[in-house]
Amino acid sequence: MLNDQIARVTDRIRERSHISRGAYRARIDAAARRGVHRAAIGCANLAHAVAGCVPAEQDDLKQDAKPNIGIVTSYNDMLSAHQPLERFPDIIKRAVRAAGGVAQVAGGVPAMCDGVTQGREGMELSLFSRDVIAMATAIALSHDVFDGALLLGVCDKIVPGLVIAALSFGHLPSIFIPAGPMPSGISNGEKSRIRQLHAEGKVGRAELLEAESAAYHSPGTCTFYGTANSNQMLMEIMGLHLPGASFVNPNTPLRDALTEAASRRILEITARGNDFTPTGEMIDERAVVNGMVGLLATGGSTNHTIHLVAMARAAGIHITWQDFSDLSDHVPLLARIYPNGAADVNQFQASGGMPVLIGSLLDHGLLHGDVRTVWSGDGLASYRDQPVLKDGALNWVPAPRESADTTILRDGSDPFSADGGLKILHGNLGQAVVKLSAVKPEHRIVEAPARIFRSQDELLAAFKSGELHHDFVAVVTHQGPMANGMPELHKLTPALGVLQDLGFKVALVTDGRMSGASGKVPAAIHVTPECAQGGSLAKLRDGDMIRLDCNAGTLRALVDAAEFAQRKLPEVDLSANHHGVGRELFGAFRSAVGGADVGASVFA
Template identity: 70%
Template sequence: MPTHDTIRRVTDRIIARSAAGRARYLEQTAAARGQGPHRRVLACGNLAHGFAACAGSDKDRLKTGAEANIAIVSAYNDMLSAHQPLERFPALIKEAARAAGAVAQFAGGVPAMCDGVTQGQTGMELSLFSRDVIAMSTAVALSHNMFDAALYLGVCDKIVPGLLIGALSFGHLPAIFVPAGPMTSGLPNAEKSRIRQLYAEGKVGRAELLEAESQSYHGPGTCTFYGTANSNQMMMEIMGLHLPGASFINPNTPLRDALTVAAAERAVRITALGDEYTPIAEVVDEKAVVNAMVGLLATGGSTNHTIHLVAMAAAAGISIDWQDFSDLSQAVPLLARVYPNGSADVNHFHAAGGLQVMIGALLDAGLLHGDVKTVAGPGGLEAYRAEAVLDGQGRATWRPVPTVSADTAVLRGVDAPFDSTGGLRLLTGNLGRSVIKVSAVQPQHRVVEAPAAVFHSQEDMLAAFKAGQLNRDVVVVVRYQGPRANGMPELHKLTPSLGVLQDKGFHVALVTDGRMSGASGKVPAAIHVTPECLADGPLARVRDGDLIRLDAEAGTLDVLVDAAGFQARPVQHPDLSANGWGTGRNLFAAFRAAVSGAEQGASSFSLPGSL
């Protein structure tokens, strides 16, 4: 199938825009590649330190430099349900590497915080910056020049983007991302949402809410709603960085373990020591980045990736912006309904055919670039039509799947989508640029024109809600939530209260320079407003009562006041000193001072493809 005209046009635009940054990145990668395993250039004392603790057979292999050494970089901790299964992976990987005639070493761990735990807490102000810390920690893990490829073990919100940015800084090394899989289905998401709203209204207590949350988040694995963590997994697969079909297999199952073993075996085969050398710099190119954007739009994926994917692409010398997302959204149909965009969870999505059916449908419609390099080998993205299964010996193998969904309430084809356009849109106007996730917003709620109610914190907004001050048509403005102001925390805690107001029949919207996460729900939310308020963005001039119009259909966000008078308003920033202390926030002052804007990836350091 020929590539769809919009996909081709946006890709060509990105290639042209990225020419200088991409060339610089590939130059740097070629210089780092050198000849053969880098540990050959290590002095004897360096090398002896590097394998001092290895078993005898591993030490002998590393002495010769002729056998592959695979780095394991892991975000394991047992507080994150999604990462707890990773505890067992290094042993599986090391055994598989030995069986393949290679060595695997645990190169380093990276931090991994849970946004679900820190949601609405001060710890959330570290969350966005943790991505850059993870990238730097990955670089530290790989800095010893001991490795021929790397396996990256991580799942959740900032962890996968951070690992990928770090991996791309070692673009000459092959890389495979190894997921843990989603937890099994618990309390239905619609029921969880209902209990949250009842709690927001004061109709149930903390005990009832905690019981509902515990039944929803109940075991090892990724949270089953389609937020940033599961969007990460989709993106790694559609970019060719997972083995086919690896994303949504439940933890601690024979197939999950078999896929982890297969990833180790495949990593050995794609090093420079073999004849299938596949460095990550050649996997993550402009076409792969466009495929990631298409996947996000087709699934109604996380709004966080309008920030993270920009930074990930920039690490590979590729420049993308929100206009690229918006233009692609006009061509890419919405093919999935997974909570919060529907009642199903990712287990239901996978059972309906999951990524294999979706990738096949998009390829057949010319909406994906099939001619890309992947860790799976020859054949490009076509290999990702196949599902992973166990063979008779308990090993992972792959078989083609039907191209038709097994449940059209969850997953559909291009010929009968849930929506003719994608789930993310760009809003522009006199309040700046922002993005909105419309896949969960009903059409009758996509245009809101109402007076502003302005707040400088989540707590102030929730206090006004509880006092009954927002029982009206209202555009809630929560500002000074950008990366420079306080690290750009997610404001998902506001969702139940906003949902209550909308359910009462009021016209309600949220406008903020903060984030709402992959769990953005049924209330229209213009998020990531840039320039942020602390950078003197126009949102800082809005006053209580100003009429604001959010039009997700037309793609506009405006304050409807006299233009000259609005520009002349003085801006007096609030006292934000409290954002700089407690929960380790003082340690991140340099990040807040150096961070770029949301549309530039909210990055704290220079990347080859930075706009």
């Protein structure tokens, strides 16, 4: 039986989205009826489309004898998570050819790394890169010669951008193929400890670089549970991956076998196959709610309170932060993966991983099990199975029903906490998101004077000069999407963690983002309306008392209401954030972008 609250939230999303979802379905249904135009386009058009193929495939496509699969890849060899994708097109082409189809690389999309750009000017392009990726994927598929798509992406903005584009071409089936996490290196806890020692000035750059290099040491996704690995969880629990595909290490026989299996499966779910599964029909309100539940049950990245909203809107589905919050009250926390615990994603996988997690959520009525997926017609039930390779043959077998390590992964009957640890805060400073799964109960209420900063560099300079050894609420303003692209402020985590460990009451309030690795310090983030749109956060002054109550869900400036209303917004010169490292090219994005609560997108 489906949990009553899951059902209620799904029903209200469906009701709220009735008109927009209906219009979306009408568009993709019309596109599906029209079909692929490969056989109908002009001879010169078709000649251009097939000229790069080997002669036999040229003939197949000219005669429209076989389905054609478009590959969209985020490969580059600077980023560890995407480097393994170099091999994937050749693997896919061979597997598709053997199964009776043709595959072409339709296009590439940019893939920037938030780990490289943290605290630097390039981070101000990070969130916008999601929409660029969606548009680049649309260009790749716009040639209108494909029966389906295989989408290769891993990290923070890449997967959400690919999903938005896949839903824009929702009349086609799409399967997402991940690269997998790198093997475990230095523990995330040890990495965090050395970062904090460096922030305190107790170890130098050489020691810090050695530790970071021991953590990020080989091809594959970073092993902490940030946005990249939250992406992989989402793609599996929303049915866009093959079962058990998310966390298999790259460049292994099992990883390659899963890539081959996805390549074969895409042919079966095209309109020419026997199980037509268009993405826009498959990703409905139930699938979106399943994604939200998975995020909450695993303590996933706060970035998805933005990305999931934008992804859902691409399918005509309107979800809100309140939907997240209401689900969080009823979805237990079942996983402890760094930064919400000591384990990394490889240890999560070894403890049972996605099959055990999905099985537990299904058993407790916390998922819509009757959704469509790219894999089979029996909904999420098949996602209880795990892939195994024996004598070179790939099969799926029932996964254990129980976790192999209950310090990492638990059943719904014995959760780490009864709720998902995500709260929406309301008050006279606006609306904000706070992630509590890594914040100890004694740190969840902070009432202290505000200290106002215009950038994270200002805050770090004050920390290094010894000005912040007292109770305070750090308020970092003008960090929203319209102001400067909404960069992550992850560099603040070690400094604020040091102050909290010294016994001071500290918190962060900002209209910017934190990393998917948001940690132990209470952080009210994504404050909307943002400062650049006239949000009340911009009215704060040094010394104003702030009360952040994560338990009650409130965020308030304890300032006389009449005085606060009369305060004028300060004039802040943001021009320095609008040029350099390509930022001058994104003026139109800053002007058109919506608020964080509606997905921080330029599309709607």
